[in-house]
Amino acid sequence: MASKTWFDGLKRSFADVPVGADNSISTTEFLEASESLTTLFDRQLAAPAESETVQSLSVNELKTKKHTASEGLLWLVRYELIVALTPLSGVETSPLMGVSTLRRHVDKTGEELASSFREAYGVTLSKHHNFIVKKVFSVAVGAAPNNKNFYKSLASSTDDVSAETEAKIQEQLTREVKALEKIVSILQKFQEQPDAKW
Known part of the structure; x- marks a missing residue:
């Protein structure tokens, strides 16, 4: 039997992040897979109804003239969600x-x-x-x-x-x-x- 691996210890795998038919990405599962991005957690906790998808989290935050989570997302994407690896x-x-x-x-x-x-x-x-x-x-x-x-x-x-x-x-x-x-x-x-x- 194969022993446990680093992947087995992940709270959530990126492969388990639901992506809707319209390419909307579920925020909770995305954040669980990206645990190190606390700024995104903060925005989701502050406005959970407006943060159900990663995209809505960013757009709704920008409407408030803030961009902490959006900037975190930008850098995460620039570095290809590879922070964990x-x-x-x-x-x-x-x-x-x-x-x-x-x-x-x-x-x-x-x-x-x-x-x-x-x-x-x-x-x-x-x-x-x-x-x-x-x-x-x-x-x-x-x-x-x-x-x-x-x-x-x-x-x-x-x-x-x-x-x-x-x-x-x-x-x-x-x-x-x-x-x-x-x-x-x-x-x-x-x-x-x-x-x-x-």
Whole structure:
């Protein structure tokens, strides 16, 4: 039997966040999956009826001439809802790169995490950076753990990860990446709308 993993300890998985037919994202479940964003919790608690979806939370907050939760959401989307996973990789992610890295890592089973970061960087941010920034990124990626240590950090045990547990982690990671991609896409489109800007 596969041992428990980091994903098993999540209060709520992004894959369990309800998304309506109209792409509305349920706020309570979204916040549970994004526990670290206390500013969003504050807005939801202050006006729960106006905050049933992430989008309505942002639009209704902006009507009050405040934008604390909306700004938090903006940064969350910019960093692709990857806040919960970033500490596991040991490498700070950049806009458009977190989910891209994890997607590549999931799709290229066996590829080392550092290679996934390098390839994702190559298709997302490298075209926007000069030679010096590219070199800094290259050095930073060297700090990424190898797959064995990455999976060990996702397992509940510090012992070697069994093949069964690694397969479970891969399945859970795939599920989370798919859910994150969907939510990020919806929220990016939402944030392009005039009523979502301050």
